Amino acid sequence: xxxxxxxxxPEGWLPPSGYANGVSARGRIVSVAGQxxxxxxxxxxxxxxxxxxxxxxxxxxxxxxxAAGAEPRHLVRLTWYVVERKEYEQRRREIGExxxxxxxxxxxxxxxxxxxxxxxxLALVEIEATAVIADE
Numbered sequence: 819x820x821x822x823x824x825x826x827x828p829e830g831w832l833p834p835s836g837y838a839n840g841v842s843a844r845g846r847i848v849s850v851a852g853q854x855x856x857x858x859x860x861x862x863x864x865x866x867x868x869x870x871x872x873x874x875x876x877x878x879x880x881x882x883x884x885a886a887g888a889e890p891r892h893l894v895r896l897t898w899y900v901v902e903r904k905e906y907e908q909r910r911r912e913i914g915e916x917x918x919x920x921x922x923x924x925x926x927x928x929x930x931x932x933x934x935x936x937x938x939x940l941a942l943v944e945i946e947a948t949a950v951i952a953d954e
Contacts, residue, residue: 837927838928852899856941890924894950895947900932
């Protein structure tokens with residue numbers, strides 16, 4: 819977490835693994851719409867597995883952040899919508915590696931929601947994000 823962001827950890831709670839319970843930040847907000855694991859230039863899925871789509875969805879989130887002048891370190895919130903719970907659970911280690919490759923060792927507040935389906939029929943995951951860039 820960068821110095822402009824503060825992790826919120828209630829007293830007496832065990833620290834979570836791979837995410838923060840809460841984050842406090844002050845500055846310009848960047849909201850990123852849900853990003854699926856497709857190539858946004860062609861709107862086609864090049865990966866048809868959970869890990870490949872997670873990696874691409876995170877790369878898409880980072881591309882939107884960069885277009886707004888933000889970086890992964892500015893993330894304060896990620897919400898993941900996942901279609902295949904079993905595949906997600908079975909591939910958690912690989913998903914974590916993909917996360918660290920794209921985002922780094924920055925763990926904002928996160929939620930994971932299991933859904934029956936997403937708007938794009940081939941999508942296995944959609945990730946939306948909120949970032950805060952410190953007041954300049």
